[in-house]
Every structure is written in structure tokens, then in C-alpha cells.
Amino acid sequence: MSTKSCTSLLQMSRMGLKLHTSIAPHCSTRALRLTPVTSICLSHISADSPHRRPYSSSIKVRSYLQYLKRKIISPPSPPYSHVCQVGDPVLRSCAAAVDPAAITGCEIQQVISTMVKVMRKLECVGLSAPQIGVPLRIVVLEYPEKMLEESSSASRKVRGLSVQPLRIFVNPQLRVLDGQTVLFQEACESISGYSATVPRYLSVEVSGLNEKGEAVTWQASGWPARILQHEMDHLDGVLYIDRMDSKTFININWQAHNEK
Numbered sequence: 001m002s003t004k005s006c007t008s009l010l011q012m013s014r015m016g017l018k019l020h021t022s023i024a025p026h027c028s029t030r031a032l033r034l035t036p037v038t039s040i041c042l043s044h045i046s047a048d049s050p051h052r053r054p055y056s057s058s059i060k061v062r063s064y065l066q067y068l069k070r071k072i073i074s075p076p077s078p079p080y081s082h083v084c085q086v087g088d089p090v091l092r093s094c095a096a097a098v099d100p101a102a103i104t105g106c107e108i109q110q111v112i113s114t115m116v117k118v119m120r121k122l123e124c125v126g127l128s129a130p131q132i133g134v135p136l137r138i139v140v141l142e143y144p145e146k147m148l149e150e151s152s153s154a155s156r157k158v159r160g161l162s163v164q165p166l167r168i169f170v171n172p173q174l175r176v177l178d179g180q181t182v183l184f185q186e187a188c189e190s191i192s193g194y195s196a197t198v199p200r201y202l203s204v205e206v207s208g209l210n211e212k213g214e215a216v217t218w219q220a221s222g223w224p225a226r227i228l229q230h231e232m233d234h235l236d237g238v239l240y241i242d243r244m245d246s247k248t249f250i251n252i253n254w255q256a257h258n259e260k
């Protein structure tokens with residue numbers, strides 16, 4: 001099975017579960033449950049397995065409605081308007097450099113505009129191309145004023161938060177300016193719902209090409225330096241969970257789970 005087909009199956013499965021949850025109160029739950037379409041990820045479980053209930057996240061079930069939907073509408077293809085989740089092979093691959101001559105072409109421009117659109121839709125402060133399913137060396141960053149206003153003055157000072165305009169880097173290269181590391185909690189749209197403390201360099205410099213193919217260099221410190229290092233890691237298939245202090249790894253809704 002190719003990587004692409006596996007990815008599609010996983011995505012269909014994920015969407016199927018979501019559809020099942022949202023539609024169940026209005027539809028016949030029985031009908032949905034009696035006609036599941038299992039992905040081929042199930043194939044390694046023998047029919048007489050003692051584990052009747054799925055216990056592994058590798059087991060995915062699509063609802064019948066999802067199956068019908070995919071019969072009519074083909075699944076989305078990259079650049080996605082959603083963010084790929086950990087487990088997707090694209091997040092663990094080393095992204096390829098972009099041909100500088102292709103930057104102003106419509107394909108790369110579409111990737112960049114989708115990245116910006118998704119970043120703003122999710123209200124996150126950075127995104128890499130692999131996160132929307134495109135294994136190319138492109139990152140976008142932005143720290144809007146509205147977000148800064150929502151933070152406390154103490155947080156701004158301690159974390160080194162600052163408003164940052166939209167910046168786009170193609171084929172970026174990172175240079176550490178200050179080797180001192182600082183620990184702060186960070187999260188990732190590709191590991192949705194979790195967070196952990198991660199050490200990052202205090203100050204870095206990035207060089208690369210912008211969306212027009214022009215050479216650009218930017219020196220960042222504090223929170224913008226953290227965002228940059230996080231996004232740059234994505235280009236090499238590295239996630240924050242590879243660098244985190246594992247004892248600080250949390251489900252951000254852990255408290256709400258106790259209050260249900």
C-alpha cells in the first residue's frame with residue numbers, strides 16, 4: 001500500500017468517526033452501526049481475536065454515510081485546508097527544497113496562500129507546508145496584535161511575546177545566535193489537544209527566500225524565535241514531542257474530563 005493511499009484511508013476514517021458522532025443524534029444509530037466499513041488497517045486482526053472491542057487507535061471504522069460520501073466525492077488532496085495529525089507519514093518525512101524558479105508559479109503560490117489561510121483559520125502563529133500535506137520546505141509565521149492583547153503583561157514579558165507581521169520563508173536555514181535555552185509550554189496543531197514544555201534557543205536567525213523569491217534574513221528572539229524553531233523542525237520531520245520534557249506532556253482538557 002502506498003503512503004498516499006494509507007494517508008487517505010486514515011483521513012477518511014477520522015472524518016468518519018467525526019461524522020458518526022455528529023450525526024448519531026439525528027439518525028438511526030442502529031443503521032450506522034450495522035453497516036460499518038472497516039479500513040484495511042483492520043486486516044491484521046484475526047476474525048477470532050479475543051479483543052472484540054477495538055482497543056487500539058490503529059483500528060478505524062468509517063460510517064456507512066462516510067463510505068457513501070466518498071463514493072460520490074473524492075477525498076481532498078494536498079494542500080489540505082486542514083492540518084495533518086501525528087501519525088501521518090508526511091509529518092515524519094524530510095521536506096524537499098523548493099526550486100527557486102517555481103516560487104512565483106501558481107502551484108507554490110497556492111500552497112503558500114493555503115498555509116496562511118489555515119494558520120489564520122486555526123488562530124495559530126506558525127505553520128509548515130508538511131502540516132497541510134505538502135512535503136516542501138516552506139514555513140509561515142504571524143503574531144497578530146489581537147493575540148498579544150489577549151495575553152497578560154506578565155506573560156508578554158516572561159515569554160518575550162511581540163506582534164509579528166506575516167512572514168513567509170521558502171528553503172529557510174536557521175542559525176543559532178544565542179545558545180542559551182529557555183523552557184516554555186508549547187503546542188502543535190498536528191498534535192491536537194496536547195501540550196508540553198520544550199527547550200528552545202533564546203535567539204536565532206533565519207535566512208531564505210520570501211514568497212516573491214527574494215532573499216530575506218530575519219533575527220528573532222523570545223517567542224518568535226520559539227515559533228520559528230518549532231516550524232523549522234517540521235521541515236525535518238521533527239515534532240515537539242521529540243524535544244519535550246515528557247513529564248510535562250498534558251492533555252490540555254484534562255481538567256474538563258473530570259468535570260463532565
Ligand SMILES: [Zn+2]
Nearest residue numbers: 187188189190
Ligand atoms: Zn507544529
